[in-house]
Amino acid sequence: MKNIILTGDRPTGNLHIGHYVGSVRTRLAIQEKGGYDKFYIMIADTQALTDNSKNVDKVTNNVIQVVIDYLSAGLDPDKVCIFIQSQVPELFEITSYFMNLVSVARLKRNPTIKEEIKLRGFENTIPAGFLCYPISQAADILAFGANIIPVGGDQLPMIEQTREIANVFNSTYGEVFTLPNAVLPDIKACERLPGTDGKLKMSKSVGNCIYLKDDEATVKQKIMSAYTDPNHIKVSDPGKIQGNVVFTYLDAFCKDEHFKKYLPEYKNLDELKAHYKKGGLGDVKVKLFLNNIMQELLTPIRERRKELEKNIDKIYEMLFKNAAIASKEAQKTLENMKKNMGINYKKFIGQ
Ligand code: TRP
Numbered sequence: 001m002k003n004i005i006l007t008g009d010r011p012t013g014n015l016h017i018g019h020y021v022g023s024v025r026t027r028l029a030i031q032e033k034g035g036y037d038k039f040y041i042m043i044a045d046t047q048a049l050t051d052n053s054k055n056v057d058k059v060t061n062n063v064i065q066v067v068i069d070y071l072s073a074g075l076d077p078d079k080v081c082i083f084i085q086s087q088v089p090e091l092f093e094i095t096s097y098f099m100n101l102v103s104v105a106r107l108k109r110n111p112t113i114k115e116e117i118k119l120r121g122f123e124n125t126i127p128a129g130f131l132c133y134p135i136s137q138a139a140d141i142l143a144f145g146a147n148i149i150p151v152g153g154d155q156l157p158m159i160e161q162t163r164e165i166a167n168v169f170n171s172t173y174g175e176v177f178t179l180p181n182a183v184l185p186d187i188k189a190c191e192r193l194p195g196t197d198g199k200l201k202m203s204k205s206v207g208n209c210i211y212l213k214d215d216e217a218t219v220k221q222k223i224m225s226a227y228t229d230p231n232h233i234k235v236s237d238p239g240k241i242q243g244n245v246v247f248t249y250l251d252a253f254c255k256d257e258h259f260k261k262y263l264p265e266y267k268n269l270d271e272l273k274a275h276y277k278k279g280g281l282g283d284v285k286v287k288l289f290l291n292n293i294m295q296e297l298l299t300p301i302r303e304r305r306k307e308l309e310k311n312i313d314k315i316y317e318m319l320f321k322n323a324a325i326a327s328k329e330a331q332k333t334l335e336n337m338k339k340n341m342g343i344n345y346k347k348f349i350g351q
Pocket residue numbers: 006007008009010042044047137140141149151155158
């Protein structure tokens with residue numbers, strides 16, 4: 001079987017460290033390991049419009065931002081095919097056929113959709129396009145025959161629904177699709193990194209994210225003011241690890257080598273945690289350690305970004321070229337679908 005990887009992001013803002021550990025890092029690992037047949041990364045502008053219909057500029061302006069974030073993080077356009085969703089119209093034709101195979105009740109039961117409806121206060125005003133975006137996401141995946149989908153934990157219900165749609169299509173019209181599998185980050189803390197304020201999700205509007213493009217001083221300031229344990233007041237107080245953002249970030253980013261380099265009194269994160277729990281370890285020390293780790297990761301990303309920003313036209317050209325490649329692939333799938341469904345009018349005139 002072929003290994004076809006596909007994943008994507010909505011272009012509603014720059015990527016932050018939650019995206020990094022939730023998906024970008026996995027993508028980099030896949031890219032380095034190689035051995036796949038195709039690797040697509042889609043900038044889901046059309047999906048972003050489902051809840052930003054009045055903010056088209058926000059979406060279109062952020063496309064290039066997200067692509068620069070990818071490239072500066074190390075994704076290589078010679079190894080991955082990055083393209084813009086709206087430039088592959090076949091995806092929406094595929095979506096139309098899938099729409100008939102899913103009930104509205106099923107869409108409303110999708111846990112991610114449910115949560116997002118609440119978050120956006122949509123209740124009685126859910127845009128139809130928004131409710132249906134899991135169907136369009138199924139089209140994104142199935143159009144390319146993708147079987148490996150590296151995503152964060154919040155996307156699991158989407159992959160589940162994609163599998164259901166593939167199954168219903170196959171059993172209704174005959175086999176076209178293979179079932180995709182989600183690949184989650186292997187560290188639990190990375191599935192959904194909390195915001196610096198300890199809130200469940202990093203969100204631009206709340207202002208609790210550390211962005212890949214943040215400058216050195218901003219990163220440090222955000223780390224130094226991050227939420228820890230409100231009852232850990234004096235250094236001698238015992239501290240809590242659970243819900244402590246600084247330790248959650250360490251779970252996501254810290255490796256044993258970092259101790260040798262920046263905090264040699266401890267061997268590893270377990271030792272540091274044990275000391276914090278017992279009391280006698282201050283927040284500032286832990287935060288400065290985290291800051292060192294984050295700067296080590298983010299400095300080269302920031303520098304590459306500066307270079308990439310000098311040649312935006314070249315990046316757009318790459319995107320347009322890739323859209324044509326993706327479009328060709330999706331056309332093949334669409335033809336197979338229509339053949340199985342019996343949508344072919346030339347047969348009536350003997351062709
Ligand atoms: N829903 C994803 C997100 O919000 C973006 C996305 C669109 C996607 N299509 C996809 C992810 C296909 C994986 C596969 O981040």
